[in-house]
Amino acid sequence: MQHLEITDLCKTYKNGVKALDNVSLTISSGMFGLLGPNGAGKSSLMRTLATLQQPDSGQISFDGINVLQHPEQLRMQLGYLPQDFGVYPRVSALDLLDHMAVLKGVLNKKQRKEQVAALLQQTNLYTERKRAVSSFSGGMRQRFGIAQALLGDPKLIIVDEPTAGLDPLERNRFHDLLSEIGENIVVLLSTHIVEDVHDLCSEMAILAGGKVILKGKPASLTQQLDGMIWKKIVPKSALPVYQQTLDVISTRLTGGQITVHAISPTQPAEGFESFYPELEDVYFSALFGKQPEVKGGVIC
Numbered sequence: 001m002q003h004l005e006i007t008d009l010c011k012t013y014k015n016g017v018k019a020l021d022n023v024s025l026t027i028s029s030g031m032f033g034l035l036g037p038n039g040a041g042k043s044s045l046m047r048t049l050a051t052l053q054q055p056d057s058g059q060i061s062f063d064g065i066n067v068l069q070h071p072e073q074l075r076m077q078l079g080y081l082p083q084d085f086g087v088y089p090r091v092s093a094l095d096l097l098d099h100m101a102v103l104k105g106v107l108n109k110k111q112r113k114e115q116v117a118a119l120l121q122q123t124n125l126y127t128e129r130k131r132a133v134s135s136f137s138g139g140m141r142q143r144f145g146i147a148q149a150l151l152g153d154p155k156l157i158i159v160d161e162p163t164a165g166l167d168p169l170e171r172n173r174f175h176d177l178l179s180e181i182g183e184n185i186v187v188l189l190s191t192h193i194v195e196d197v198h199d200l201c202s203e204m205a206i207l208a209g210g211k212v213i214l215k216g217k218p219a220s221l222t223q224q225l226d227g228m229i230w231k232k233i234v235p236k237s238a239l240p241v242y243q244q245t246l247d248v249i250s251t252r253l254t255g256g257q258i259t260v261h262a263i264s265p266t267q268p269a270e271g272f273e274s275f276y277p278e279l280e281d282v283y284f285s286a287l288f289g290k291q292p293e294v295k296g297g298v299i300c
């Protein structure tokens, strides 16, 4: 059982933006989802955990390693898929993965050949192994990104916004691939897509403005909003009134009509129906500071 402990991490960039504001999280083996809007600080946290940048203060420990003091020890156990990763033009998937395996310390040639072939199979890229990665589609590229992250048998995998820009089929493929990764390692998935966390993660946290604003199990967080989320289809012209008078957490356009989701302990207005909340309702109610007293999760 691996264990990642993040304590009071702070980071302010030179331009004065406070990207991480006392972030503390305890993350155990399995898939952990870090959800947050653009600019929340997710990549700053991922890069810090991947030892690519230093925080101003705070602690990180992984499986007994003091990560900020001994970044090289973490790097031996780390697989990282950054938000954008560059590839050399014209280098085939096979050659690039082999090269990356050497950099990762897989020096035995036979072992490396086997590992590279196995990862290309696992990511469904084996038949395309001689093609240049630079010619891959977005989905294939992300699968290649997972293959390189899995080199060297890492115990901590960090995946930053992996499904942004993928079509639904490739996103499902990518989800299947992530869900196959061992349960005995820590997989940290950063995303602004609520379905990614819903589909994959047993634990999650929401980051906004550099702060962790909610954490818990997705199922408990939705359950504790049961009976409090209401919806109604309304004409577009009536929307401003609802927004001014109710705790509206989201509006969705479906088939040209607007469905309003509101949070309230009782029916907020005539015509609103209660329904079992979705993770998106948890996310939006947290972002707008409308979460009620929490039992299964922690408001931070």
Ligand SMILES: Nc1ncnc2c1ncn2[C@@H]1O[C@H](COP(=O)(O)OP(=O)(O)OP(=O)(O)O)[C@@H](O)[C@H]1O
Pocket: 013, 014, 015, 017, 018, 019, 036, 037, 038, 039, 040, 041, 042, 043, 044, 045, 161, 192
């Ligand atoms: N190198 C940097 N120098 C200055 N400001 C930065 C730097 N990197 C990020 N920021 C700022 O820090 C804040 C957090 O950015 P970060 O990229 O960590 O957020 P994010 O949640 O990953 O967002 P996104 O999904 O848009 O990448 C933003 O306001 C961003 O503009």
